[in-house]
Amino acid sequence: xxxxxxxxxxxxxxxxxxxxxxxxxxxxxxxxxxxxxxxxxxxxxxxxxxxxxxxxxxxxxxxxxxxxxxxxxxxxxxxxxxxxxxxxxxxxxxxxxxxxxxxxxxxxxxxxxxxxxxxxxxxxxxxxxxxxxxxxxxxxxxxxxxxxxxxxxxxxxxxxxxxxxxxxxxxxxxxxxxxxxxxxxxxxxxxxxxxxxxxxxxxxxxxxxxxxxxxxxxxxxxxxxxxxxxxxxxxxxxxxxxxxxxxxxxxxxxxxxxxxxxxxxxxxxxxxxxxxxxxxxxxxxxxxxxxxxxxxxxxxxxxxxxxxxxxxxxxxxxxxxxxxxxxxxxxxxxxxxxxxxxxxxxxxxxxxxxxxxxxxxxxxxxxxxxxxxxxxxxxxxxxxxxxxxxxxxxxxxxxxxxxxxxxxxxxxxxxxxxxxxxxxxxxxxxxxxxx
Amino acid sequence: xxxxxxxxxxxxxxxxxxxxxxxxxxxxxxxxxxxxxxxxxxxxxxxxxxxxxxxxxxxxxxxxxxxxxxxxxxxxxxxxxxxxxxxxxxxxxxxxxxxxxxxxxxxxxxxxxxxxxxxxxxxxxxxxxxxxxxxxxxxxxxxx
Numbered sequence: 001x002x003x004x005x006x007x008x009x010x011x012x013x014x015x016x017x018x019x020x021x022x023x024x025x026x027x028x029x030x031x032x033x034x035x036x037x038x039x040x041x042x043x044x045x046x047x048x049x050x051x052x053x054x055x056x057x058x059x060x061x062x063x064x065x066x067x068x069x070x071x072x073x074x075x076x077x078x079x080x081x082x083x084x085x086x087x088x089x090x091x092x093x094x095x096x097x098x099x100x101x102x103x104x105x106x107x108x109x110x111x112x113x114x115x116x117x118x119x120x121x122x123x124x125x126x127x128x129x130x131x132x133x134x135x136x137x138x139x140x141x142x143x144x145x146x147x148x149x150x151x152x153x154x155x156x157x158x159x160x161x162x163x164x165x166x167x168x169x170x171x172x173x174x175x176x177x178x179x180x181x182x183x184x185x186x187x188x189x190x191x192x193x194x195x196x197x198x199x200x201x202x203x204x205x206x207x208x209x210x211x212x213x214x215x216x217x218x219x220x221x222x223x224x225x226x227x228x229x230x231x232x233x234x235x236x237x238x239x240x241x242x243x244x245x246x247x248x249x250x251x252x253x254x255x256x257x258x259x260x261x262x263x264x265x266x267x268x269x270x271x272x273x274x275x276x277x278x279x280x281x282x283x284x285x286x287x288x289x290x291x292x293x294x295x296x297x298x299x300x301x302x303x304x305x306x307x308x309x310x311x312x313x314x315x316x317x318x319x320x321x322x323x324x325x326x327x328x329x330x331x332x333x334x335x336x337x338x339x340x341x342x343x344x345x346x347x348x349x350x351x352x353x354x355x356x357x358x359x360x361x362x363x364x365x366x367x368x369x370x371x372x373x374x375x376x377x378x379x380x381x382x383x384x385x386x387x388x389x390x391x392x393x394x395x396x397x398x399x400x401x402x403x404x405x406x407x408x409x410x411x412x413x414x415x416x417x418x419x420x421x422x423x424x425x426x427x428x429x430x431x432x433x434x435x
Numbered sequence: 436x437x438x439x440x441x442x443x444x445x446x447x448x449x450x451x452x453x454x455x456x457x458x459x460x461x462x463x464x465x466x467x468x469x470x471x472x473x474x475x476x477x478x479x480x481x482x483x484x485x486x487x488x489x490x491x492x493x494x495x496x497x498x499x500x501x502x503x504x505x506x507x508x509x510x511x512x513x514x515x516x517x518x519x520x521x522x523x524x525x526x527x528x529x530x531x532x533x534x535x536x537x538x539x540x541x542x543x544x545x546x547x548x549x550x551x552x553x554x555x556x557x558x559x560x561x562x563x564x565x566x567x568x569x570x571x572x573x574x575x576x577x578x579x
Contacts, residue, residue, distance in 0.1 A: 376445075378501055381445050381502070381503055383443035383505045384534055385480060388478070411478065412477075412478075413447055413500075414499075
């Protein structure tokens with residue numbers, strides 16, 4: 001019997017959900033227009049007033065927000081309530097530019113934690129579980145988000161934060177953790193360390209993992225599931241819209257249910273901004289309809305994915321989003337071809353290599369170069385140079401078939417590519433240095 | 436069959452890697468009987484014969500090096516014109532392919548001991564034996 005955290009919402013009829021969204025949207029647009037001058041200016045420029053928004057069908061009339069807007073409005077330009085009404089901030093890592101700071105009222109925190117509780121429940125979590133949160137705690141939303149959700153569900157919560165992997169495994173064993181929450185790359189590393197310590201999945205009681213905050217592939221899911229002996233669930237979110245829990249996977253593992261009562265999703269053409277029909281790949285856009293402190297309307301996530309209302313066997317009626325193909329700013333254009341790191345990862349794991357790799361893009365003599373360093377498994381090592389070169393050639397061939405461009409593949413020794421305890425760095429694009 | 440244990444170690448093409456590896460072996464009091472390095476743009480494979488194979492295996496494993504133990508044949512090649520040619524001719528007659536070969540640092544006057552890795556050890560042994568070509572024993576190779 002499938003369990004829900006908020007059954008009334010999670011299994012609500014489409015008509016009721018639409019009515020709820022419309023009611024909340026109308027209120028939210030008025031709240032933003034009255035309290036966020038930055039967005040009011042955008043609406044005025046577009047000639048849209050709050051009165052033009054009567055239901056979700058009018059959503060397309062509103063102007064978009066982009067990350068550039070949030071940077072311009074840094075730090076408080078998007079704040080819609082007095083700062084004294086806020087109880088917390090979180091922030092993006094700022095690796096791609098100026099940080100974005102998001103504000104939360106107590107009500108914002110409560111609703112966010114409900115979203116995370118839905119995810120934990122969908123992964124089979126109950127008050128009987130021991131939930132190990134190995135996302136970073138701090139400005140990053142991962143740790144506190146899942147921590148709050150775990151409390152709500154009533155799990156015994158282990159607030160490990162990331163790092164100190166042997167201690168993670170020791171606590172996992174000593175306290176019988178049943179659910180692990182962290183980034184997929186850290187989950188893979190924990191699995192690897194478990195085996196290095198001479199242990200197997202039989203030595204731990206883990207049954208499920210909730211992994212997100214970075215793109216990962218189906219192949220990586222299977223590899224983590226095997227190394228830890230668990231079912232691995234995807235979770236989606238972004239600091240700009242609260243954090244993890246915007247969408248979550250259920251037992252079907254075929255996409256993530258979006259918490260539509262809080263976030264209205266749209267898919268748009270990233271070039272024209274035009275709303276695309278359901279089932280088309282495009283850029284995901286979210287409108288927060290319940291957030292008080294930091295309510296973003298039509299925020300462009302830069303994540304490319306597809307939405308589906310196909311009936312789900314779990315009984316939830318919430319719309320599903322496919323695993324994002326990649327963030328549009330993760331996408332590299334190499335020799336004119338669009339390349340996502342996830343495509344390369346898929347080939348590596350299919351060909352029996354580890355998910356530890358590093359992509360280096362550079363430009364030599366006005367031509368882009370693509371170099372991929374891949375760790376060998378010890379069993380893949382051969383004494384003969386020609387065997388290793390053949391492995392490199394065959395892997396380069398498989399990647400060329402996938403991407404349409406030829407990479408140079410370099411086999412490297414196991415454990416030589418730096419492991420990540422948070423979001424993994426998979427790509428180094430040196431071309432930017434030349435510009 | 437008298438094969439010799441050779442360690443083949445994956446060495447990344449990075450400055451200091453080879454020095455690090457040979458220092459590790461030296462500090463464990465292990466003596467290299469002979470060595471050969473195969474190298475490419477990205478990596479090298481260091482092939483070594485040592486005096487203490489069991490200790491070497493444990494040492495490399497503990498320190499996380501990627502390696503394989505390969506069996507090779509040690510041949511006592513006469514140190515005179517045509518010495519190696521005779522051996523290779525014999526192997527060729529038996530359709531045995533040589534993957535790679537390298538020599539020991541010479542210890543016995545009149546003999547150039549050579550390490551040969553072949554694709555078919557059994558055929559190699561029988562042809563070398565039938566041609567009365569002497570092979571190194573493990574004890575001789577490791578110089579125990």
